[in-house]
Amino acid sequence: MTVTSFNEAQQEQLKEIGAYLRQIREDKSVRIEQITAQTLIRQAFLEALEEGRYEDLPEPIFVQGFIRRYGDALGLDGVALAKNFAINFFLLDSGNDGKKAQKNSSIHIPLAVPYAVLLTVASFILFFRLNPKTPADSVAQEQKSKASTQTTVSPPVAASPTLS
Template sequence: MKPLTQAQEKQLQEITQHLLRVRQEKSVNIEEIAIQTNIRLSLLKALDAGDFDALPESVYVQGFIRRYGDVIGLDGQALANTFEINDFPEYTHNESQNSAKKLDIHIPLFVPYALLLLLASVGLIYVLNSKLTPESQAKPQNAVPTQETKTKPE
């Protein structure tokens, strides 16, 4: 797991203590939570113990909090939203300028189809036209070649 910031660690500590307190008040075993949430028991125990180094990335931890809260009767989504995640890289000003400079070219879908149709038409005309050349029309189609017999001078 990426190291948590102090603010994240404090938020996570408060959330996990609240979850543990509510779970114990309702007398729900942690094994039952693991079965109902499909979260590994070792990860739930790490959450309850405050062993945050044993946990995966904070985006997953946020999902664990949501499912854990839902199972014990809390609003898991609201509870998960109190845990701030910042695993995603911050974009710098230069990156946003570069993305603004990129051209946003939109080619309508009919353009490639029209080009494909044009190329197919040209190819078809070429193939058919080779059969209709003047040379091919000059030759009779069913003509039998005649052989001239030449006599040898004696």
């Protein structure tokens, strides 16, 4: 079984749209090389689109763009044509998709922990850089200021009574 990014509904839509684009191109007698030059889409992709060979095409979102540009090149409403190709289908045939989704969603929760730790460390570093006083420095500064006030202020000398 070939692994493809298109589900069954998309494959059917792709065949119908591709056949329609081919029919319009042939009715207008436009060569596929002209469409390739005008849309800048590889000819191999255009041929795969026309023939409904979804296995040779890139992801559905790109194919939707190809359809729009191809339709515009043929003078059709490319936007409306591209909207007919639904890209929002979910693949329902694989049973492991739910497990993968659960595993991927839990990856984001642990990433918050290193960010929180990094933020906390950065906050502490910033705090101590902006406030360089440490408790030991403040005690030493207080003792120094007490000593300087004691040396600058001389105690009053009491006048001694003189006996004459």
